[in-house]
Amino acid sequence: MAHEIRQDMRLSQQLVMSPQLQLAIKLLQLSRLELEELVIEELENNPVLEEEAGAGEGGEISVSKREEREVDWEAYLENCYERPLGRSFAEESEEYSLEATLTKKPTLSEHLMWQLHLSPFTPEETLVGEFIIGNIDEDGYLRFGEDSGDETAYLKSITQEIANAVGINEDIVESTIRKIQQFDPVGVCSRTVRECLLIQVKFLGCDDPTVEEIINHHLNHFEKKNYKAVAAALKIPIDKVLDAVKFIVGLNPRPGSAYGQSEATVIIPDIFIHKIGGDYVVLLNENGLPKLRVSSYYRTLISQNGRGSAETKAYVQEKLRAAKWLIQSIQQRQRTIYKVTLSILKFQRDFFDSGTCYLKPLILRDVAEDIGMHESTVSRVTTNKYAHTPHGIFELKYFFSAGVNRDDGTGVASKSIMEKLKNICEIEDANKPLSDQKIADLLRKSGINIARRTVTKYRETMGILSASGRKKLF
The missing domain is CATH 1.10.10.60 (Homeodomain-like)
Incomplete structure (x- = not known):
């Protein structure tokens, strides 16, 4: 077949997203924290952008505060030993806050390592102990592979695997595991739930044989609360079984759980919904978001066609355009969030009046048609955006539900x-x-x-x- 080169014309339509539209869509789906980070980054990278502030008064205030905080070092050295240890929080200050003194909670691994290095372990035991602690999961268990059902073989396989990994005798490994199991929290470094519970029973000094019997042979009935089957198998009264169950319930099958909990995350709402009289008022939360403006210096520089090469002028023009797009996109984002919230308030008025039990079915299309926007826009606006309501803080997505x-x-x-x-x-x-x-x-x-x-x-x-x-x- 002969090849030939020819030209032809084709007419087609395609959606081309402008940089401004791309930026607006990007800002819509950002959370409040992500938006703050983006604005701070743009302030650092774009010289045309600046943050609005009371320049004159702000400067005078900062100077006066600096003068008030001038330290008289001679007086300080004379009286330093008379002052109590620690910091006094009698006077409130924005620069120093009580939250700034909070420390990070130690992890389970750090807590165990601290005890390990305070214990009289030999160098070999310390090496094994560090390896073991590094492999303890967040529940406090030392798990390797899968339990095939034979607990004795499973425990031995873990000991062998650790011994092969560190190149130390199995007896030393087993001895080190037993010692770490006595660390705080008691039962940590257990390899099975049964081993964990038995360690705690021994530590608490319980001498009731029924407790050990239930843990050793009837955990399946215990989990299903089939206490009659336990009583029948042990041939003892049900009351005696219930007494043993009361004790077992007080044990902790997840000894590492107290250290595995993540720290509470503080949520800053994007919207405040307040009830004033018989109506609701929607307020945007502008606190923490820098108020941006275009630098008057660069605006004047462009308008007056000041000195500079063509490359410099093009650079300033580009940054000026980017600054205006960012400011407009942030304003559009805030207006869209406000519109969506008002629409949600209209559809879910019973929820705001009476609580969660009065939440109505609502889909994205309902709000989109109400405010004249596309469903995808509503979806972006309601993701990772939070509203402070009379019934608590809720993500905007919460108000959408099938029914x-x-x-x-x-x-x-x-x-x-x-x-x-x-x-x-x-x-x-x-x-x-x-x-x-x-x-x-x-x-x-x-x-x-x-x-x-x-x-x-x-x-x-x-x-x-x-x-x-x-x-x-x-």
Whole structure:
């Protein structure tokens, strides 16, 4: 087949996103913290941008504060030994705050290492101990591979693997494991749940043979709260089994959990929704966000066609354009968040008046049509954005939920149903907890017609145990 070169014309349409549109979309999906970081970065990189501030008064105040804080070193040296240790917080100051004195909570690994280096271990034991502590998980367990069901073989395989890794005798490895298991928290470095519980039983000095018998041979019945089967297997009264169960329940099967918890994250809301009188007011949270403006110096430089090469002028023009785009995009972002919040407030008015149980079904399309925007825009706006409401702080995504129809034809959100289910489980008789079918019957009486399997799905989503798991015998 002969090859030939020819020209032809084709007409097509395609969406081309301008840099300004790309920036606006990027800012929409940023969280508040990410936006602050981006603004600070732009202030550092773009000389045309500057932060609005009271230049005259700010300068005078800073100078006066500096003068007030001039230190009289002679007087300080004379009286330094008369002052109490530590810092006095009697006078409030923005520069020094109590939060700045908070220290980081030690991790489980750091806590164990500290005890290891304070203990009279030999150099070989210290080497093994450091390797073991480095392989303890956040629950406090020393796990290697998978437990095949033979606990004795599993424990021996862990010892052998550590011995091969550090090149030290298995007896020294096993001895080191036993010593670390006596560290705080008690039961740490256990290889199985059974070993962890038995270590704690021995540490607490419990001499009840029923406790050890249940832990050694009847943990499966214990987990299912099948105490009658335990009593039948041990041929003892049920009351004696319940006494042993009370003791076992007080043990900690996850000794490292106290150190594995992540620190609380502080959420700064983007929107405040306040109820004033009988109406609600929506306020944007502008605190912490630098107020930007274009530098008057560079604006004048451009308008007066001042000196400089063509390359310099092009650079300033580019930075000026980028600064204006950023300022406009931030303002557009704030306006969009405000519009979406007002629309959510209109659709979910019952929630703001009465609480979570009155949350209605709402989808992105409803809000998008209400404010005249695309669903993808609403999705970006509601991601990682938080609103402070009379009932707490909620992510804007929280107000969107599928639902079911009541018997009267009105809709109810799935989150509202889950809240009702949670309330039912909280007020039920702990000695006779309700089954999923009975909970479904109660919800049906209130007009919410859902199946038993739906109740099960919602219950498991919230981490609520089944009726047998919620039952309390003592």
